[in-house]
Amino acid sequence: MMTQDSIDQGIDNQVSAQAADSTFREVDDTERAIPAIEFRNVTIEFDGRKVLNDLSFKVMKGETKIILGGSGCGKSTTIKLVLGLLKPDSGQVLVDGEDVTNYSEVQMMNVRKKIGMIFQEGALFDSLSVYDNVAFKLHEQGVPEEDVENEVRRMLRFVNLEQAMDKMPAELSGGMRRRVGIARALVGDPKIVMFDEPTAGLDPPTARTICELAMKLRDLEDVSSIFVTHEMNNLDYLCSEYAVVNEAGEVVFEKEGEKLCLINSKVLMMSDGQVIFSGTDESIRRSEDPYIQKFLRGH
Amino acid sequence: MNIFTRLLLELQEMALLVGRAAAGLFRKPRYLPETLAQMDSIGVGSTTIIILTGFFTGAVLTLQTYQTLASYGAVDQLGYLVSVSLIRELGPTLTALMVTGRVVSAISAELGSMVVSEQIDAMRALGTDPIRKLVAPRIVALVITLPLLTIIADAVGIVGGWAVSTWLYGLPSSMFTGSVRNGIQTDDIIGGVVKPLVFALLMGTIACHKGLKTEGGTVGVGRSTTSAVVTASIIVIIADFFLAKALQIILGTTP
Numbered sequence: 056m057m058t059q060d061s062i063d064q065g066i067d068n069q070v071s072a073q074a075a076d077s078t079f080r081e082v083d084d085t086e087r088a089i090p091a092i093e094f095r096n097v098t099i100e101f102d103g104r105k106v107l108n109d110l111s112f113k114v115m116k117g118e119t120k121i122i123l124g125g126s127g128c129g130k131s132t133t134i135k136l137v138l139g140l141l142k143p144d145s146g147q148v149l150v151d152g153e154d155v156t157n158y159s160e161v162q163m164m165n166v167r168k169k170i171g172m173i174f175q176e177g178a179l180f181d182s183l184s185v186y187d188n189v190a191f192k193l194h195e196q197g198v199p200e201e202d203v204e205n206e207v208r209r210m211l212r213f214v215n216l217e218q219a220m221d222k223m224p225a226e227l228s229g230g231m232r233r234r235v236g237i238a239r240a241l242v243g244d245p246k247i248v249m250f251d252e253p254t255a256g257l258d259p260p261t262a263r264t265i266c267e268l269a270m271k272l273r274d275l276e277d278v279s280s281i282f283v284t285h286e287m288n289n290l291d292y293l294c295s296e297y298a299v300v301n302e303a304g305e306v307v308f309e310k311e312g313e314k315l316c317l318i319n320s321k322v323l324m325m326s327d328g329q330v331i332f333s334g335t336d337e338s339i340r341r342s343e344d345p346y347i348q349k350f351l352r353g354h
Numbered sequence: 355m356n357i358f359t360r361l362l363l364e365l366q367e368m369a370l371l372v373g374r375a376a377a378g379l380f381r382k383p384r385y386l387p388e389t390l391a392q393m394d395s396i397g398v399g400s401t402t403i404i405i406l407t408g409f410f411t412g413a414v415l416t417l418q419t420y421q422t423l424a425s426y427g428a429v430d431q432l433g434y435l436v437s438v439s440l441i442r443e444l445g446p447t448l449t450a451l452m453v454t455g456r457v458v459s460a461i462s463a464e465l466g467s468m469v470v471s472e473q474i475d476a477m478r479a480l481g482t483d484p485i486r487k488l489v490a491p492r493i494v495a496l497v498i499t500l501p502l503l504t505i506i507a508d509a510v511g512i513v514g515g516w517a518v519s520t521w522l523y524g525l526p527s528s529m530f531t532g533s534v535r536n537g538i539q540t541d542d543i544i545g546g547v548v549k550p551l552v553f554a555l556l557m558g559t560i561a562c563h564k565g566l567k568t569e570g571g572t573v574g575v576g577r578s579t580t581s582a583v584v585t586a587s588i589i590v591i592i593a594d595f596f597l598a599k600a601l602q603i604i605l606g607t608t609p
Contacts, residue, residue, distance in 0.1 A: 167481045178476035192480045
């Protein structure tokens with residue numbers, strides 16, 4: 056017969072064994088060593104102007120790459136290339152280790168199923184309600200309506216907009232449109248998510264809400280993402296805070312302190328289609344490059 | 355790029371667009387509800403303007419030709435003249451031009467707005483091909499409804515001609531209807547139906563192509579809409595000539 060001590064000991068051993076197992080599985084997981092997104096010497100021209108010039112970078116699994124840069128430096132073009140909405144003139148684009156550079160539109164459709172895209176202004180379908188916008192992908196796949204409704208409600212709860220389900224896009228505020236866009240992009244739980252200036256033109260609390268959603272995806276859902284922005288608030292939130300679930304089961308955001316340093320958020324700065332900085336938020340703040348300093352300080 | 359090269363490029367892009375839309379018709383999902391909605395919008399929505407256009411075209415044709423026929427003592431041929439003119443030529447062309455004004459502009463503006471607000475990119479990002487979802491239903495709906503609208507315009511136009519000949523000029527009703535019945539040949543009807551089929555394909559392709567090629571924000575939407583309407587109208591009129599000649603040769607009605 057087992058004593059209470061031996062039971063406790065058994066549970067401890069079990070937990071330790073599980074923890075060790077998950078740790079070693081993590082280490083041995085070669086899948087995680089493959090970047091979620093990789094650009095290799097990508098160049099693209101529009102009307103004779105090089106919008107991206109020999110661009111190379113990687114986004115690892117579970118990592119958020121914050122792409123900073125002024126307007127017209129090629130940030131949005133970069134994420135459109137990941138989705139195959141544009142094709143590079145030279146170089147390679149890899150998604151989950153798969154070279155998608157020369158994929159046809161039909162082949163790209165399968166790759167896009169792994170990726171969620173959040174557009175600058177939401178890009179909601181004007182003629183469809185919030186429900187139908189979020190359900191778009193599922194309706195296209197012929198999923199039964201009962202399952203569609205459950206998934207739509209789950210996604211709208213995630214972005215705190217369940218009450219707006221029957222509204223039309225024209226009835227929503229800018230921030231609500233972005234959040235519906237996020238809910239739509241997250242249907243099917245994509246493991247890669249692209250944010251194209253999702254906080255541009257929003258008031259600070261709404262911008263904060265969008266950043267919290269990105270943090271939840273990064274820290275709780277192991278989503279890899281590219282977060283294109285030119286707002287320094289976004290950088291502060293994403294690089295200094297993380298999401299955890301507290302004992303009450305609620306998602307809370309904690310600041311990285313002296314004990315903990317976030318390693319799953321990296322910064323890439325672009326200018327004229329080229330990478331001028333790649334690293335952590337701490338190192339970009341220390342950079343002495345005049346362009347970077349001007350961008351960070353605004354003068 | 356010179357005009358000739360640009361023209362060739364546009365033709366190539368339109369041919370590819372139609373090809374991809376046609377290929378998509380044979381794969382799932384088939385977008386039948388979208389096609390039916392477009393048929394309702396294009397077909398049912400255009401009926402009133404087509405009835406008005408057809409009726410007054412037939413009426414004015416009678417009004418203008420009565421005097422000439424009377425001077426030759428050929429008033430008994432009035433119904434034949436009006437009906438053949440409508441079925442062979444005026445019905446298909448005027449219906450196509452009216453639908454161009456109403457539908458081509460709407461399709462081009464709708465798709466153009468979707469392009470500039472990134473809805474087309476969003477659709478592609480969600481794994482849906484906009485050519486199959488948006489272009490194919492619109493072209494198919496046009497190809498089905500334009501011949502039907504043309505038949506309505508022809509029929510109502512003949513009624514318009516009959517009304518003027520009977521009520522304005524006091525001709526016996528049977529004189530007009532008899533000459534219509536005896537004059538119209540099967541070849542006229544075939545030509546009158548083939549033309550709108552081709553026009554619909556051209557109009558749908560131009561509207562969708564111009565809409566999807568929109569760039570430059572809301573100004574660009576206006577530009578592409580104007581361009582779609584002007585191009586489609588001119589192409590309909592040019593195609594009408596070549597189709598008329600081709601049909602004469604094919605149906606053996608060349609004098």
